[in-house]
Amino acid sequence: MKKFVNDPANFVAEMLEGVALANPEMLRYVPEYNLIYRADRPNPDKVSVVQGSGSGHEPAHIMAVGPGMLDAAAPGNVFSAPPVDYCYECIKRLASPKGVLVLINNYQGDRMNWDMAIEMAQAEGINVKSFIIDDDVAVQDSTHTVGRRGVAGNFFVIKACGAAAERGASLDELLRIAQKVNSQVRTMGVALTSCTPPAKGKPIFEIGDDEIEVGVGIHGEPGRRRDKLKPADAIVDELFDAVFNDLPFKSGDRVAVMINGLGGTPISELYVLYRRAAQRCKEKGLTIVRNYVGEYCTSLEMAGASLTLLRLDSELEDLLAAPAEVAVRIF
Amino acid sequence: MKKFVNDPANFVAEMLEGVALANPEMLRYVPEYNLIYRADRPNPDKVSVVQGSGSGHEPAHIMAVGPGMLDAAAPGNVFSAPPVDYCYECIKRLASPKGVLVLINNYQGDRMNWDMAIEMAQAEGINVKSFIIDDDVAVQDSTHTVGRRGVAGNFFVIKACGAAAERGASLDELLRIAQKVNSQVRTMGVALTSCTPPAKGKPIFEIGDDEIEVGVGIHGEPGRRRDKLKPADAIVDELFDAVFNDLPFKSGDRVAVMINGLGGTPISELYVLYRRAAQRCKEKGLTIVRNYVGEYCTSLEMAGASLTLLRLDSELEDLLAAPAEVAVRIF
Amino acid sequence: MQEITLADFERAIKAAAETALRNEKYFSELDSAAGDADFGVSLASGFRVVQNDWDQLDRSSIGAFLLKISMIISRNVGGCSGPIWGTAFMRAGMLSRDKTSITLEDLEKMLTAAIEGIQQRGGAVEGDKTLLDALIPVRNKIKEYVGKPDADLREVLREAAAVATEAIERTKNWVAKRGRQSFTGERSVGTPDPGIVAIATMLNDICKAVGVEPASQASNG
């Protein structure tokens, strides 16, 4: 295992400490609960939007905390759901009279722990509701889920809800928006390599030098099938068709397109993929209103990428265009 | 070689096409010369700031084109300098009565080709000057350079000159600022793995499973020495000491800190490194005014990172804080 | 009819904790046949904390006590068992927040709330070969005694342990439909469900702890 790591047991804690040290004004960090939240939150006039799943998917979701995005994130260990008390503390500290919205990617562990924390918080009179994101079209059920998995499409739910919350939307309004985004967003990914959780020290799956995993999950869960390595355009075509036909999208749709790197793939390659995705959109009569090329939801250092399409309407276009800021400085 | 690539000979062209397709309003793309420039340039009231070196270092430098940053970039093939006519066309198309500033990282190929293009442009009466960046403290001369190499510190020269140019600074004023930044910025990197240029198809150097290259260059050039893999904090300490002692920095300095990923290292690990860098700054009495954690100057999919320190004064603090925008959408 | 006191709950939880720790290896072995061999370790991790923190646990009411147990379990037990057991204790605790003693009817309601909580949390139903296939018969047995003013609580406990023990053999040849074991499908046929064995063993150990002779013996790992 070749990684920048000290004691693997402290990997997540040290990463969070690094994020906190890098954003002393914007963020607060509570090490006991892996909790990162905005220093100016909770705001009594705004619904708090929070998320917490396994670590290893950075920048999702701890680096999505900031104005117009998440108010807090409570990550678990690498690839494991945050324990119930992390979830509970997150809700409790972010509790606002306007409510708390928990955005959950559809994994059994995340769902069960958050559900339990929500019940406990509700029993104390906290106004909290949750929404489940399941944008991955690759497989119906999986080793980690009943139903589809939640992957990079998550970003769009956060962005839209974050923007609406900033404008004062109610909790029910946010649930409606989350529901709308989730119903219009579809993703599929592909892995070229495996990845190695620091505490495990070994790759989470084996893959041949000439193989790819089509439809891979962000914890390395099996996808649709193994295939031989093929040209970038052919890979995009397969992802695009799976995503396009699932909703299905149709000619005339206005869309946002995301090419998300899984961690080990350089941005140069992501633009090679975007080029083909843009060609396919044009061919299918889709108008690309916004595009996102970079890392949004990763699997540690896995080489690979996912393609996401989101069908837009004027409300969503407006929400995606709203100002936002994240805890990762770019320039 | 496991990469998203079609015909390796088209890798750079397809990446550039992807960048252009992703930024149809902001950018113009001239395929014959690998030229990416701002659609609203040249501006007769502003010095044009341009750069062009080998590809494979993305986001440097094609993805640094945008308001407050570069006006144009003319990359060569992966790890090779742009040919003279690319450089010449870039200068010619960006020529402004206020002048053109070419920022060159100190590599022999880049220097020779740009110098020649500058001579040709000057012979036609274009007002163009160049500045050489050499922030890498690892080695004095190298396989690609006479003198130190120019690496991630490049970003700060671009940012400061881009901001000042936007405010109307003269060409000589920009040369003064570039000189100031370059004299105050120091970088050293470390590689955990090698990387594979698409057209080469093989790693550019061999490195053992338990080895690291301390002081590596961004084209895989040898650094100071091979070492055994060691804890993240120990690696940061070595980079930090090399950088700190070179200027040398001193207690009371106000600094910008950059942890730059070399391409294959996930952002979670970069924050583990930042944590230690921040601790070391504190211990040495440095005040971190701004920090940058992410990818700024990469080597394809190489796993590794570099640490940059920049000593600030009020002028530089102001220039770094100025608004800027790049051609890569984050959210 | 006698009431069930906080002290009874303390005694029961203490016995259950001992069950979990004594059977750490055995429960994991059971989980290895068709599951991922973590059940014993998971359960023991949680109950070890219960034991360690024993003296500091909130004892202001039965509910407060159970909610504290719920928190420890959910926090320290991995896999599906954390939220499932945590939910069970939480639901039961919520119905007894302000009580220091409860009736058999209260207990039946708490157990029902726990069962519903487990079903809601993990989506399992009766017949899926999970610990619900022990807990539901136990709850049903207790219900039989509710409203009988002369019911002997010790007798109820013995009967509850008996039906839980019966569940082990009764469900052995079923196919597991929940948790990691469900991924191996038919491989679960012929192997007792670790969750059911754990419930039965705990009830039998509680019997012994309060001096009730159990009807039969589930296991002794």
Place this chain on the structure above:
Amino acid sequence: MQEITLADFERAIKAAAETALRNEKYFSELDSAAGDADFGVSLASGFRVVQNDWDQLDRSSIGAFLLKISMIISRNVGGCSGPIWGTAFMRAGMLSRDKTSITLEDLEKMLTAAIEGIQQRGGAVEGDKTLLDALIPVRNKIKEYVGKPDADLREVLREAAAVATEAIERTKNWVAKRGRQSFTGERSVGTPDPGIVAIATMLNDICKAVGVEPASQASNG
């Protein structure tokens, strides 16, 4: 004294291009001893384009012609040779932009400008074992004839080729201090410098192309 015409330059460049193409493998072999074995391929890539584009080259003046050659060379030749040869042609071209014939004095000035350009571009000085160690003696030899009204241009060319050829053996045991070869240090001792060999071979081939019997023969790859 005779002038040197655009047609002379055309003939010389054509011969040099043929030299580069004929010696592609040989020049790379020379570069493989101490360098990175790309010199022959690099040079040929550039001169191949010169040949292919031959009919469309700008012939409005000697300078325009040389600037066009400069552009093609810099664009198509890799390694250090692209900017070095490109600069040489550019500097020479800039001094003859509006001329269709030049004197020997002009030629000497153009060659000096080319040498200065190469030095400025690559930082090499005389003695670094580069093509400068052929070009500088050639320029000096030409300078000897400047101002001699009865100098025979064919004689000057023969002498120039001769000093370039001598440079091969004279510098063979030097240590290369520039380009890739300098990285291998002492390994360059005993091997002729590929750049010097190329200059000498080209001058000898130009002699032949214009019917001048060269003083000696550099190589025939």
